Amino acid sequence: MARQLCSFLILSLAATSAADEEVLSRVKRIIGGSIATRGQWPWLVSLHGKFVTERIPILGIPIAFRHKFCGGSILNDRWILTAAHCFDGPQGRIANRWEARLAATSLRNNIFETLRNILSRIVDREDWRTWEIDIDRVVIHPRYNASDYWANDIALVRLEDPVPSGRQFSRILRINLPTYANFSFPSVGTRCTMKGWGCTTGGGLVSNHAHSVELPVFDTASCSILRRTSHNFNRICAGFINSNVGICPGDSGGPLSCLNERDEWIQVGVASFASVHSPGDYPGVFTRVSSYVRWINSVIN
Template sequence: PSWILLCSFCGLRQNRSVKSMAKSSSLRIVGGLSSAETGDWPWQASLQYNNIHRCGATLISNTWLVSAAHCFRDHPQKWTATFGALLKPPSLKRPVKTIIIHEKYRYPEHDYDIALVQLSKRVEFTSSIHRVCLPEPSQTFLYNIYAVITGWGALTNDGPTPNALQEATVKLIDSNTCNRKEVYDGDITPRMLCAGYLEGGVDACQGDSGGPLVTPDSRLMWYLVGIVSWGDECAKPNKPGVYTRRLLSAQTAPLIGNSGSARTEVGPS
């Protein structure tokens, strides 16, 4: 079957066409109307505590997910991961075996806001569940390019949450702009990346934390360029979303392997 070839590569979607990578009122998580379909974003996972969605995560191998460290501050145990475009019923569920928080993560600054999540049982890749690509250390992504965020977070600030996975198109914003006084006034560290629109209107929101910020290359292979981390409420003007810049690359990922011998530090300082 064609999905066997599809799943032998990272970052390929069942639907290979790229939806319009431009700002659209119908493509947003906050105030959104656009629900993803099964297989649209096959690396997206839901991290659940007591069977309630808490954060997003991204599948990077058969047994490992990457998410945000701040998701696990209050609930270090009893997590499960689910896969599929719907929270209920999920396509697949796996208990979480291990959570590894970056040793340099600090609250409330959210610097080094990244965690590795090991599943108790491997996931077999299919057309609708498989891994994202991790960039090479030398791979660069230009500012002002469009990227996609996905998640089951709130549709408005402190608002209701959807059962169907939502998607939004955002623009990468350079750190100098994001550190301007009227934006985040110097709070953006080299481990952080801003994405969204300075005019507001499109953003990740509560419950999207830990989820992927992805962008395609010329071959339509999708790469993880950021992890949903923090922001000032949701979709406010001059307050774009802040993402953990990749601390995990195609070269550092093999350090965790599939053996469970994970390292606490998952990237360069």
């Protein structure tokens, strides 16, 4: 067991790929989860970054790209909550390299979704529409530190155009935030739900659709031993030991949400990192949203 604990190395969850690896990277999903249906999680967002890696000399025409995919959640008509480490790397924080995809569980439209999207404008059926909106601002938490096990791994992105969040019958709804510094919710053992596009198993089948999985909140002290990190009050662990269920690359920034006593979904965590070699066999680590509510409100207001 001690050897297993010592081997709990940390891996950033952002799904980055070269152009020839794009398809494999972007369709990985949650380990042990079930397919999310359209409208089931109306605050779930897919963030797509596209970065030029090679251009034709002299002409400057792009010919190769690097892609990065992360999850996020809708806070209001203009703002998305996600993980700071999604924007690491060259060009990562350049806002116009990113776009958000809303009201959809797939990462890319297939032919049917493309036709439905066109028809939605013709017949005025907003519930048929998917939204792909450019990002115009990326705000990283000022104390984010990638070299310290992704301390303060939280970020906000602003949409270039507002979305109709909160409208009746809309498939775009905002998620509720917890009370500031509320460390009692969720309690240990509470079953919360994680949504995202992360992997299933090493070498397993892939899917273009978002998945969701129930994860129990893990004891903070025990998880601290597993991950060998500090900042305990600013993080939540959720998942299992040796159950092949959990989060992994592609789930970065995705929301961990729990039902409160009024049956309201509250986002308590932002997917941050997991085990390198056995992500389904150890609890995933999430940024605790309640620690950052004041910062979130100061930015979006």
